[in-house]
Structures are given as C-alpha cells and as structure tokens.
Amino acid sequence: MAIYDTIIVGMGAAGCSAASVLCKAGKRVLALEAQNRVGGRVNTVPFGSGVVELGAEWVHGEVGNSVNKLAVEHSVPLLPHDITLKFFRSDRPDTGSDDILNDLVEYAFNTVDDHPKEPEPLGQYLTRRLKEYIATKYPELLNDKYLIDNILHFIDLFMNNYNATNSWDDLTTHGNYKTLEGDQHLSFNKNGYKTVFEVLLNTYQGASGYPNLNIRFEKVVTKIKYPQDPVQDVEVTCKDGSTYKGRNVIVTVSLGVLKESHPSMFYPPLPDSKATVIDKMSIGVMDKIVLLFPEAWFPKDRSFFAFIWSGDERSRIPLEDFWVTKIFGCSNPKGSDRALTLWTSGNVAKVVETLPEDLVKRKCMELLRRFMGKGVNIPEPIDIIRSNWHTNPYTRGSFTYDNLQTHQYPNARAILAEPLLDGSGAPRVLFAGEATDNVLFSTVHGAMDSGRREANRLLSKSKL
Secondary structure (H helix, E strand, O other): OOEEEEEEEOOOHHHHHHHHHHHHOOOOEEEEOOOOOOOOOOOEEEEOOEEEEOOOOOEOOOOOOHHHHHHHHOOOOOEEOOOOEEEEEOOEOOOOOHHHHHHHHHHHHHHOOOOOOOOOEHHHHHHHHHHHHHHHHOHHHHHOHHHHHHHHHHHHHHHHHHHOOOOHHHEEOOOOOOOOOOOOOEEOHHHOOOHHHHHHOOOHHHOOOOOOEEEEOOOOEEEEEOOOOOOOOEEEEEOOOOEEEEEEEEEOOOHHHHHHHHHHHEEOOOOHHHHHHHHHOEEEOEEEEEEEOOOOOOOOOOOEEEEEOOHHHHHOOOHHHHHHHHOOEEEOOOOOOOEEEEEEEHHHHHHHHHOOHHHHHHHHHHHHHHHHOOOOOOOOOOEEEEOOOOOOOOOOOOEEEOEOOOOOOOOHHHHHHOOEEOOOOOEEEEEOOHHHOOOOOOOHHHHHHHHHHHHHHHHHHHOO
16 A cells, blocks of 8 residues: 555645645645545536636735745636626615615624624624714614614625635634735636646646645545554555555545544544544535526626515515515626526525525525516526535535634634644644635635645654
C-alpha cells in the first residue's frame, strides 16, 4: 500500500487550497472527494447558453481576499454587481418608494456592526434601531404600521439569505464576521467560480495539473484512525471498503457533516472540547431555484428584484404553499442572460428541497406573475435547476453563522481548528474549512485561507 505524505478529505475550497500548497512543496498528496467533482459548496453548472452558480456566487471584498488575489494574479476578470433592489409589492403595481426601501435595507446591514453593549438576537436589535431610524428620517411612514411590519418582514428574509438562517433572531448581535474592504458583490460571470479550482489545481487554460496529486472521486470517508505512536501512519477507510495510509490527514468536510458523522468517523473519538463546539456551532441553509426563460423578459435597469408582501395577502396563502412567501426576491445571474435565481433560506429551503420539481416551478411562476407580471407577459420557463445543500449528505448545509451561543463559546472556531497530535506533538489530523476561520467564516476566501493555514502548519513542522 502506498503511503502518502498527506491525505485530504474533501476537495472544496479548503481542500484544493491545501493541496495546491502541499503539491508545490513537493509533497505526495491523496485527495478523497465524496462527490464526483471538485468545488464542494461551490458548484458552477452549465445552464442554457451560459452558467449559473448553485453554491457560492460572490467574491466578498477585495483587500486581503485570497480569491480576488488569485483572480488578479491570473488575469481572470471579476464583474462588480449593483445590488440596489427594484421593489415589487403584492398590493400595488409600483412601489414608488425604491429609494426609501433601499435606504432602510442599507441602514440595517450597516447597523449589524454597531454592536449593543450586551448580546441579543440580531432581529430584535435591528427592529428597534430601524423603528428609531424611520421615526427620525421617514416619520410619514409611522402612519402605516402595516407597511412597517411588511418592510421588517422583508429585511428579515433578506438578512436570512446573507446568513443562511431561518430568522434574523437566530443571529447574535456580537458576531465576529469581518467584512473585507472593497466591492462585496464581485462575480466570475460567464467564467464561473469553478475558475478558482482550475487555478488552484493547476489545470487553468490547459495546464497539466500536479503530478504528485492523486484525486479519487466518489470516495466517502467513514473512518479516520489516528495513532499516538509517531512511527505509525494515519489510516483512512472509505464506504466502499478501500483503505489508505498517510503521515497525516487534513479534514475539510462541512460542519454539517461533522455534526452528523464525527462520533463514528474518528478513532479514537474526538476530544470532548472539539465535540462540544461541533454541537454548539450552527450551519444554515441557503438555496437557489434557477429558472431559464426563452428570452429575457425582466427589467434591464436592475439585476436584483425584491418582493414585499402585504400582511393580508401573505396570510391568505394556503399553508402548504406558505414557503413562497419566504422567497425574498430574485436576481439575474451574470453568467446566464435569460435566467432568474430565486433565493430561499432556513427551514423553507429545507422544505423546498423535498418538493417535486414541477410543483416548485409552478409555484415560483405564480409568485413571479403576482409581483412582476402586472402588465408583463411572462413566458413559461424552458428549464429549472435548484440546489440541495441540506439534503446533500456530503454538505448538510450551506455555511456557518454566529448563533446566540457565540458569546458563551467565543473560541469555538479556534477549537474546531485545533489539530490532533501524536505522542511526539506532531499534527496527525488537521481541520480546515470555512467553519474553522474565526472571522472569515461563510466565505470561499475564508475556506481557502484555512486550507493554506493547515498546509503551512504541516510544512513548518516538516522543517523542524
């Protein structure tokens, strides 16, 4: 049996980044990927005459962002997006108040970083601050309590899509996420986010890859045995019965997979400290429903369209269809001119993943026609594709967020990132992935940084 320097479990952004660093250093690397592709929670899919992103879509920030740095170094163009929202209301054909509503959304997002003295649910805090802001800047809105309630409902949904949460009250006001300087909504447009992985694995523009990297697909890891004896190797067993050995292993699976599988995956079992934070941390769901149309019928002046329900109309939706009221809006992805992406999150996303495709398509079309079809003939879509990050057994979620227990477990992400050592103090099992980054969690650049962090940990130890 071949003995590898390092075995990497999972070839998403963290795994590919770690593999890139180690292979450039001449290490012999085996990568075991449960799915039939690299990318993890990034998934660029051909759709119509272009591509769409079923997972991560944006490069968030430019200064200190490893994804942006990689794109610049390889002359890969990133396209900025204006995410100013065009609003549609269920109770009137035109809102007439786009500027006010966009200002309220922007105020809510800017206020997130203005922490109150004591931790509290973010939604509770933002509701209070938004009402104060409205009373000061838009006092005329105070005469329409129902409109304010509907606006707050919308901002709750919008916030959930940024954080993969079910409610903005799932989030703490004292989160540690760090916003990098620069444009927060850059995309790889028609090149697709897959370009990142082509560059990392040295296959971009026909490059030959790394000869010292062996990637095995559809390899579901079920057991990782790590020794205390420095002479012994780590042994990794897959669902198909295959077994591999290496001096160490970097585990990059999602927090959702760790929650589900860690008791049976590791031998000896993980330390109590690590098991505890895996239990206490949260991973949410953010899903997409993408419709392809025969032509682009939607407004050209904006790329993002938001839906504000009146409370009365929302309450009249049948219970079995109530999930449609939790879709905050849609956008036109820059990789596909004739597509619209409808965004879902939290428990609604989990429900939508289980519904028949024809039903989802029909209800989404009813939604679009209710809000955007007033005076517009919307054609039937010619194709539909959707994500399933929760039901996918190899992800079990989209990305992590700081929940209400964060202040009780302030070092949770650092503990999750701690390697498991052998008797000599050498790292044998290492952990990477967006969940292990203290401040850049939930992002592709955070995941990439974590993979590079663990690869460099190994390289620094090998030089001692």
